[in-house]
Amino acid sequence: MDLPTPRGPLTETLFRALRSGDDFFSVLTTLSDARADDAALALWTLHQLHYRDFTAVPDDLEWDPQLLRARAVLELDLEQRLRSRFTPTPGLSFGADFFDWIAEHDGASIAAHVHRDATREQVLELTRIRSIYHLMETDPTAWVVPRLGVRAKAGLVELLYDEYGSGDPNRLHHHLWARGMEASGLDASYGAYVDEVPLEVLEQNNAQTLFGLHRRLRGAALGHLAAFEATSSLPSSRMVHGLERLGFPQELVDYYAEHVEADAVHEQLAVHVICGGLLAEEPRLEGDLWFGAFTALDLEDRVARSVLARWQDEEAA
Amino acid sequence: MTYDHPESFVCPGGPLLLRGDHAVEDPDGVPHGTTRPVSAVCRCLKSGSLPWCDGTHKVLPREQRPS
Numbered sequence: 001m002d003l004p005t006p007r008g009p010l011t012e013t014l015f016r017a018l019r020s021g022d023d024f025f026s027v028l029t030t031l032s033d034a035r036a037d038d039a040a041l042a043l044w045t046l047h048q049l050h051y052r053d054f055t056a057v058p059d060d061l062e063w064d065p066q067l068l069r070a071r072a073v074l075e076l077d078l079e080q081r082l083r084s085r086f087t088p089t090p091g092l093s094f095g096a097d098f099f100d101w102i103a104e105h106d107g108a109s110i111a112a113h114v115h116r117d118a119t120r121e122q123v124l125e126l127t128r129i130r131s132i133y134h135l136m137e138t139d140p141t142a143w144v145v146p147r148l149g150v151r152a153k154a155g156l157v158e159l160l161y162d163e164y165g166s167g168d169p170n171r172l173h174h175h176l177w178a179r180g181m182e183a184s185g186l187d188a189s190y191g192a193y194v195d196e197v198p199l200e201v202l203e204q205n206n207a208q209t210l211f212g213l214h215r216r217l218r219g220a221a222l223g224h225l226a227a228f229e230a231t232s233s234l235p236s237s238r239m240v241h242g243l244e245r246l247g248f249p250q251e252l253v254d255y256y257a258e259h260v261e262a263d264a265v266h267e268q269l270a271v272h273v274i275c276g277g278l279l280a281e282e283p284r285l286e287g288d289l290w291f292g293a294f295t296a297l298d299l300e301d302r303v304a305r306s307v308l309a310r311w312q313d314e315e316a317a
Numbered sequence: 318m319t320y321d322h323p324e325s326f327v328c329p330g331g332p333l334l335l336r337g338d339h340a341v342e343d344p345d346g347v348p349h350g351t352t353r354p355v356s357a358v359c360r361c362l363k364s365g366s367l368p369w370c371d372g373t374h375k376v377l378p379r380e381q382r383p384s
Contacts, residue, residue, distance in 0.1 A: 015344050099330065099375060151320055233372030237365065264370040265357040268328045 008038030107301025114242035151277030179251030206315035219285030224293025
């Protein structure tokens with residue numbers, strides 16, 4: 001994919017350095033003053049080096065020590081901000097209380113808007129900005145597999161096998177999404193729409209890769225997975241109704257229809273088998289499970305508020 | 318060491334999970350084959366995609382959820 005359009009001095013410096021293959025010291029010196037969306041785009045780009053090619057950027061920069069240093073500074077800042085928003089949940093049991101806690105922390109819902117009120121243009125925009133995750137759906141969680149004990153590992157792979165189509169490429173979830181985009185007249189190549197992705201969506205993606213790439217944060221990664229799955233079936237059902245209302249192609253409807261049933265399974269597997277397995281093997285990670293779960297809900301709430309507020313403003317104008 | 322790995326298990330307040338290939342009847346007695354490695358069978362009977370769970374149990378009043 002092509003490097004995105006820079007959003008400030010940090011990404012201007014970083015992208016120039018990535019193309020030239022040198023001058024990474026100047027990247028480190030511009031880190032501290034970066035604005036939020038400039039920093040988020042820089043971290044998203046540095047994370048992408050671990051997933052795929054950028055045009056005219058040498059592959060071996062994935063493991064360049066100075067770029068890793070820049071990534072670490074940006075990740076530390078992100079993690080500190082995410083943790084500062086989280087209030088621990090003493091007295092709650094992840095296995096017994098999780099679904100009630102999810103119901104109590106339900107945030108703003110884009111799916112509810114799509115169900116009844118969204119315009120076709122709004123859904124197309126949503127599809128474009130969601131694509132930076134859905135075109136690599138589950139990939140950040142796959143990093144976690146080798147970091148787990150026997151029970152959590154077997155459970156996570158059981159879930160991932162379904163996410164990745166159970167061996168059938170046509171059932172692989174991020175490919176279902178790509179087919180939905182193409183049928184809707186959109187470009188399904190990865191990153192095609194990153195320039196219009198808002199800060200909150202970049203941070204949502206950055207948090208998932210942060211949790212996935214760091215063994216230390218495996219508890220947060222699995223808590224995030226559980227909350228993500230547990231807030232998917234019912235909203236996916238609303239998306240199905242909204243897309244049908246607006247006459248979207250069946251391929252995009254099918255993506256959400258698949259998630260109604262798949263995630264009704266996955267939410268139970270995530271809580272009872274995967275996170276339950278993790279807690280049986282590493283009980284000290286329960287706090288990180290809650291942190292990851294909270295972060296998933298919090299980030300989606302921030303995305304929904306931002307997108308819905310902008311649409312409301314546009315409709316009022 | 319051997320771990321417990323049941324072919325089916327009940328999720329409190331939620332569906333029955335089934336591993337592997339099975340035929341599950343809907344309320345009209347029509348059999349539906351499983352299509353995924355693990356399937357969630359609705360127990361609240363309010364699902365929009367019976368016999369499979371669609372998460373509807375989560376929005377039912379507590380006393381109407383399966384035990």
